[in-house]
Amino acid sequence: QVQLVESGGGVVQPGRSLRLSCAVSGLNFRTYTMHWVRQAPGKGLEWVAAIMYDVNTKYYADSMKGRFIISRDNSKNTLYLQMDSLRAEDTAVYYCAADSSGRGTLEYWGQGTLVTVSS
Amino acid sequence: QSVVTQPPSASGTPGQRVTISCSGSSSNIGSNGVTWYQQLPGTAPKLLIYNNNQRPSGVPDRFSGSKSDTSASLAISGLQSEDEADYYCAAWDGSLNGRVFGGGTKLTVL
Numbered sequence A: 001q002v003q004l005v006e007s008g009g010g011v012v013q014p015g016r017s018l019r020l021s022c023a024v025s026g027l028n029f030r031t032y033t034m035h036w037v038r039q040a041p042g043k044g045l046e047w048v049a050a051i052m053y054d055v056n057t058k059y060y061a062d063s064m065k066g067r068f069i070i071s072r073d074n075s076k077n078t079l080y081l082q083m084d085s086l087r088a089e090d091t092a093v094y095y096c097a098a099d100s101s102g103r104g105t106l107e108y109w110g111q112g113t114l115v116t117v118s119s
Numbered sequence B: 001q002s003v004v005t006q007p008p009s010a011s012g013t014p015g016q017r018v019t020i021s022c023s024g025s026s027s028n029i030g031s032n033g034v035t036w037y038q039q040l041p042g043t044a045p046k047l048l049i050y051n052n053n054q055r056p057s058g059v060p061d062r063f064s065g066s067k068s069d070t071s072a073s074l075a076i077s078g079l080q081s082e083d084e085a086d087y088y089c090a091a092w093d094g095s096l097n098g099r100v101f102g103g104g105t106k107l108t109v110l
Helices: none
Strands: A003-007 A010-012 A018-025 A033-039 A045-051 A058-060 A068-073 A078-083 A092-099 A113-117 B009-012 B018-023 B034-039 B046-049 B063-068 B071-076 B085-093 B098-101 B105-109
Touching: A003 A092, A018 A033, A018 A092, A018 A113, A033 A068, A033 A078, A045 A068, A045 A078, A045 A092, A045 B085, A045 B098, A058 A068, A058 B098, A078 A092, B009 B018, B018 B085, B018 B105, B034 B063, B034 B071, B046 B063, B071 B085
Parallel strands: A010 A113, B009 B105
Antiparallel strands: A003 A018, A018 A078, A033 A045, A033 A092, A045 A058, A068 A078, A092 A113, B018 B071, B034 B046, B034 B085, B063 B071, B085 B098, B085 B105
């Protein structure tokens, strides 16, 4: 049974940092491309970033470049998202998702973790 | 404002066939495969269609996808009350070098 479990969300002040984690089990993690996707309250899905199985190939949405860093630890089957200089508009549920195709077919999703940026 | 456009809402009655459109450009839908996701209220999205028209195992064949040039469509036949959800299309965008989602379509079963 495939499980993706996000953690690390919470309330943070504008300008501060937060690191999200996504623990993955039930699949061969090191062969999957991993993604972060977010959803602001009452809004649609927004792709955040992706990291390929090779650890070094990364892609970011323009609005997140320079502030967010995606990384993974294949020995721990864990995906990370380091978020710096957080803004109110970063408030959202953050989902991690697994993609075996490497072409953005997000087959498995976590339940999401809520990040609230507020003073 | 997404570079991939969907109608914000759609509706149908039980048993009816409904289609949801997804319009993009040559840099996304026109040159890359389209995926569709279903998001039931209060839950994480679920993969519905990949590579334009492929269904993962477990997805009923009532759901089908198609693509033509820079547009794609999701069709749901034999509409059921449990199909009431938000539906999103997505594709890789070569100009943005990133994945893009449509704005989502809220499907109401009347």
